[in-house]
Amino acid sequence: MKVLILCTGNSCRSQMAHGFLQSFDKDLIVRSAGTRAAGKLNEGAVRAMAEVGIDISHHTSDPVEKYLGEEWDYVITVCGGANGSCPMFTGKVKHRLHIGFDDPSHATGTPEFIESEFRRVRDEIKEKFYEFYQSL
Known part of the structure; x- marks a missing residue:
């Protein structure tokens, strides 16, 4: 099974989803990409x-164009920006889903609050992607 997870910057939410989904099943082929890839991962x-x-420190922030020619069982967007600008994968994607999350990199406030937002979103991603995995 091949799964592509899309976000705008491919530095945070898609990377966390990629990490969780791969941890659930090492036999899945999981990739993540960005519609406007940041080129680096968010340290938070x-x-x-x-x-x-x-x-996930070894992951790379890749542009979606890298994967346009491949066939995918699932393409999953995790942010509204990627969902709205997701390229057409006509004939190459069996299922397209949107599972949206807040962007913790936009959190403002104390370092403790920002860290708590990364944890909150991380935990939401784990829960939703485990539900997705169980549905397979």
Whole structure:
């Protein structure tokens, strides 16, 4: 099974979803990409995932164009921007889903509050993507 997870910057939410989904089943082929890839991972996302034992520090922030020619069982958008601008994968995608999350990188306030937002979103991503995985 091949799953592509899309976000706008591919630095935070899609990377966390990628990490969780791959941790649920090592046999899944999971990739993540951005409609406007940032080119680097958000350090808050890397730290939040490390707290739950998942290392995403080796992931890369890739542009969606890298994957347009491939066939996918699922393409899942995790932010409204990517959902609205998701490229057409006509004939190459069996299922297209949107599972949206807040962007913790936009959180403002104390370092403790910002860290708590990364954890909150991380936990929501884990829950929703585990539900998705169980539905397979």
